[in-house]
Amino acid sequence: MASNKNALIRYKTIDQCLRNTFRRWVLDDLIEACSDALYEYEGKDVYVSKRTVQLDIQMMRSDKLGYNAPIEVYQRKFYRYAEEDYSIMNIPVTDHDIKIMNESIQILRQFKDFSLFKEMNGVIERLEDSVYANEKDNIPIIHLEKNDQLKGLEHIDRLYHAIQNKQVLKMVYKSFKARNESEILIHPQLLKEFNNRWFLLALGNKGKLLTTFALDRIVSIHNSEEDIVYIDQHIDGDVYYKDVIGVTVSENVVPELVKFKIDNRNAPYVITKPFHTSQETISKDELGTTFTIKVQINFELERVILGFGDTIEVLAPDRLRTRIHGKLKRALDRYE
Template structure:
């Protein structure tokens, strides 16, 4: 059965409500939630009818959509899932879904050779692998990098919709350094991924510079209709990160030439996987290779350089060299002075991975 976008929004909204174990949901509550979701995502201000939500629940309970949702009514009033772990997002793909995805993959593969579509290569591989494993009921033959414990990813679609629809948000955020959450009236401009973490860039009322906020530190998001959306005049999203490793950059911050030496044994790893697309070889001898990149100096750059451990030497700029040297000396002092307390053997035993699982 084909599902239109509005119906899918309602199903996902009902699913999100019933997965919330900290609240009881009447039919009127579900109607209000669906109406708010349609207004937020589609701009539809006409409320959802009682009959529509009742039909949605009936369809979700049935096998017509493949959901078979275990929706029950408690105390003759409140709707809930009888299985607390159930979600429509966890159901397997249907034959129709697999057929549609196969058609999409074939279309996307036609563009893989074009330079403007290079970024879709990984996405096509993911789709092909998902379709293959679902059809054959076999294990995956591609192991993509992932982190199943990341939080905040459920805000991705909300933020994406807010950007393209130019919506102002009430965004509750608590950084690692803050004792209490802070609420921003936020104008979102750009979603950015780095090392499997997602960030949103934008401006907030009464804040002069743009903010880069991690999705895993967001506590709540809602649309704020009291303020007009402020257009982005601070940076060009298509070029802002050209000279950046990571996500940290101030508007107007200029890139600098970074020179570093890698020993001969490890240099091939840097050649085959450049730190940045500006990377160039400046000098090469029997001991190693001097590389140059042109990037903004930020925390992520320093962490990237420190990842090379004892087979790198930062040459210039001098300030960056001094900071890397200082951080390495500090790290060495931890081992020399044994500052870390001994860990209880029982705790280690509880949290140690199974040697078989770890490949030991």
């Protein structure tokens, strides 16, 4: 559980304690109550220190979260609200809060036709009513790229819940290269979006090999009728994809240092939107800027490089330079 959520649970717990005026609360009582509340939410013991609760009280007293809670100490050890009717749950929504919620609503509305967000339609409408959105604010001023015609989006809900509930599925799949459909038992692990397309990372037949499946090539998905125990790989997407651009990860391939040069006119686009988190600027001259990234060489990397056309030159490694040269030569041949 995120630390900020833990803090909110503690604030709410302290608030509930101080609203109970039939009991006198010392600091140890508040610590115990916070520990019990976190145990209830997380199902495990969570250590709450004296210093943590003291800082929580200090935060609640301040206006950083808009609480300005009138918490006072009496008889040198007991805590209470100076105003008996006070509660942090009664804090009114400010104009700034309404502005932020309006902006959030406009972003959420762009996802309302997306299968995973369909159930949020009513929530969004109620939010709009609650924050009294002005008519002039109903036109979105943030537009996110999306493609409602993408195939496979209808599978996201099913896969999402299968991962969440650790279910083995029977999937009928047909890759672009295959002549026939194939039926596969999968242990779904992670949903991944790249370049406005969706992919599923799953353990395939017999649960031995992690495989990436494109959602637009899934024919159907059903619950497995076989008595198979789900294998959870505990995949952290940030870790699993840290050495690649895109979704193609080869477990036995070592990342390589890729060096490339972009002409000076286009270099700012690469500086402000790096190819990869490992990107470094090596040098700059009158011909362009030289960069390096350390990644696995895969199909997606080649597509990114080819997307820059004649403005980029791969300097290393040689085999990548040769592959890009060959692709560009074949492309040129099409125009001759």
